[in-house]
Amino acid sequence: MELSEKEWVPAPEIKNGTNFDYFFVLERGCMRTKSIVEEITKLQEVTAILRGENGCPWDKEQDHQTLVPYLIEESQEVIEAILKKDDDLLKEELGDLLFQVVFHARLAEERRSFDLGDIAKRVSDKLIFRHPHVFKPEELTLSTSQEVLENWEKIKDKEKRIQKIHLSS
Secondary structure (H helix, E strand, O other): OOOOOOOEEEHHHOOOOOOOOEEEEEEOOEEEEEEHHHHHHHHHHHHHHHHOOOOOHHHHHOOHHHHHHHHHHHHHHHHHHHHHOOHHHHHHHHHHHHHHHHHHHHHHHHOOOOOHHHHHHHHHHHHHHHOHHHHOOOOOOOOOHHHHHHHHHHHHHHHHHHHHHHHHO
8 A cells, every 4th residue: 555645544444464553654755653542541641640649739639520611611622623624723622622531531540430441442332332234234234324313313212221221220
């Protein structure tokens, strides 16, 4: 596969045995590998330091409730960047929103409730479950967006019934 300058190729399209954690970019004639996992881990470490013994007093005082206004603000800023069609601004604002997710995960981890891995697993499992036409095409074929939306609603209704059963038991 030939790559032009600054062309990003998702890892699943790479045929050399690499895994899903990497993206490749060709820049000025050399290939650079950037690990998504490494960058997320770095963000988790930075967050832990900010919350740690010698960390930032403000960050150490925060809890889920005190962070709600910042979560709302960062979400709004992401929307503004999308509406402006400004990729650099969107990258920055998505980073700020990602930090909010990592911060909340850190708070939960400190309580030994859940961590970022649990969040990622939950959403991945949910997306796979809600997209059987993609992940189990032999069981279900949907060919239009409308069919997908109708099936999505059926799946969400099924999930709600399952949750009610779990809550009542």
